[in-house]
Amino acid sequence: MSAEPIGPHDLGGAPAGPIDAHEHAVAHWEKQVDAMMTLLSERGHLKVDELRRGIETLGADAYERLSYYERWAQSMTTILLEKGIVTPEAIPAKVAEIKARQP
Amino acid sequence: MSGGHEHGHDHDHPHPFQPDDDAGGLTEHMALVAAVRELLIEGGIYSAEDERRAIERMDARxxxxxxxxxxxxxxxxxxxxxxxxxxxxxxxxxxxxxxxxxxxxxxxxxxxxxxxxxxxxxxxxxxxxxxxxxxxxxxxxxxxxxxxxxxxxxxxxxxxxxxxxxxxxxxxxxxxxxxxxxxxxxxxxxxxxxxxxxxxxxxxxxxxxxxxxxxxx
Known part of the structure; x- marks a missing residue:
């Protein structure tokens, strides 16, 4: 095999167990994450390469622990913060508002 | 599909909204997504209508x-x-x-x-x-x-x-x-x-x- 992996996402040839071929429905919140990427990309706010950079720099622990769309969400949030499209103060305030709204 | 909801019964009771999504409650990441989404919509980056259409296009493929x-x-x-x-x-x-x-x-x-x-x-x-x-x-x-x-x-x-x-x-x-x-x-x-x-x-x-x-x- 070739050189060392370039990051936790570089999985070609890595040790791995059997394939779990179960079908999983995509949840609505996951579709919202996917739509967010599509819409931000169409409007020129975020490129797919930036999304990948955000995912590839999550660190090995987070990469393994997070689900697929959780990685996307984490990456997009980081990049939106970097670009100042959302602010670091606004997110926790909004999260609190959303949790308070839960039944 | 996940979820253990059997549909062999009469539908005389209210169903929870999207039981598959709700099964584990609101996770931290789901709350984060909901927050960022609302901030983007409030900021006029895109609208809820844009999102709905994007999801419709996704589902149509x-x-x-x-x-x-x-x-x-x-x-x-x-x-x-x-x-x-x-x-x-x-x-x-x-x-x-x-x-x-x-x-x-x-x-x-x-x-x-x-x-x-x-x-x-x-x-x-x-x-x-x-x-x-x-x-x-x-x-x-x-x-x-x-x-x-x-x-x-x-x-x-x-x-x-x-x-x-x-x-x-x-x-x-x-x-x-x-x-x-x-x-x-x-x-x-x-x-x-x-x-x-x-x-x-x-x-x-x-x-x-x-x-x-x-x-x-």
């Missing part, structure tokens, strides 16, 4: 589009040539929009089987196949298919003849692959619609082979 392209290629040699030369243009010919990326269609032959993967992430020809299955995005498939494709195909129930070459194509963000499987024996008299019906998503990823006996009764 399915392997049926790819299957139509495969079936057309099986009955029309000129289309097959155009499909192999420029997958995106050939998709558009059949009314399938494929976005800005390149679509490279790789054709199986009697000697060669093709399989697609994205070892680094999850790049997938979603315009012609819909959203990828969970296993395509997961560690085991991405790690193993590039080093032991025969073993991986066998796990999917696909046994290749000895001596058949296997080519694994690693996708990128800008370049997506789709497999054009070989037309199976016993389908000589079939029309395009019947042919398309035996071309599954997994056949176009390359982990399965279309079979004449897969035709719906």
């Amino acid at each position: 399915s392997p049926a589009a790819g299957a139509r392209m495969v079936a057309r290629a099986w009955v029309d040699p000129a289309y097959r040539e155009r499909l192999l030369a420029d997958g995106a243009a050939a998709a558009r010919e059949l009314g399938v929009e494929v976005g800005p990326t390149r679509l490279i269609v790789v054709a199986d032959t009697a000697e060669t089987k093709n399989v697609i993967v994205c070892t680094l992430c999850s790049c997938y020809p979603r315009w012609v196949l819909g959203l990828p299955p969970a296993w395509y995005k997961a560690r085991a498939y991405r790690a193993r298919v590039v080093v032991e494709p025969r073993a991986v195909l066998a796990e999917f129930g696909t046994q290749l003849p000895d001596g058949m070459a296997v080519r694994v194509h690693d996708s990128t963000a800008d370049m997506r692959y789709m497999v054009l499987p070989a037309r199976p024996e016993g389908t000589q008299d079939w029309d395009e619609e019947a042919l398309a019906a035996i071309v599954s998503r997994d056949c176009m990823i390359g982990v399965a082979l279309p079979r004449a006996d897969a035709k719906a009764a």
Whole structure:
């Protein structure tokens, strides 16, 4: 095999167990994450390469622990913060508002 | 689908909203997504209507589009040539929009089987196949298919003849692959619609082979 992996996402040839071929429905919140990427990309706010950079720099622990769309969400949030499209103060305030709204 | 909700009962009680999504409650990441989403909508970056339309477009895509392209290629040699030369243009010919990326269609032959993967992430020809299955995005498939494709195909129930070459194509963000499987024996008299019906998503990823006996009764 070739050189060392370039990051936790570089999985070609890595040790791995059997394939779990179960079908999983995509949840609505996951579709919202996917739509967010599509819409931000169409409007020129975020490129797919930036999304990948955000995912590839999550660190090995987070990469393994997070689900697929959780990685996307984490990456997009980081990049939106970097670009100042959302602010670091606004997110926790909004999260609190959303949790308070839960039944 | 997950969820243990049996639908054999009378519907005289209120159902929870999207029980599959609610099963584990609101996770931290779901709350984060909801927060960022609302901030983007409030900031006028996009509207709830834009989001709804994007999800509708996503839900409308399915392997049926790819299957139509495969079936057309099986009955029309000129289309097959155009499909192999420029997958995106050939998709558009059949009314399938494929976005800005390149679509490279790789054709199986009697000697060669093709399989697609994205070892680094999850790049997938979603315009012609819909959203990828969970296993395509997961560690085991991405790690193993590039080093032991025969073993991986066998796990999917696909046994290749000895001596058949296997080519694994690693996708990128800008370049997506789709497999054009070989037309199976016993389908000589079939029309395009019947042919398309035996071309599954997994056949176009390359982990399965279309079979004449897969035709719906």
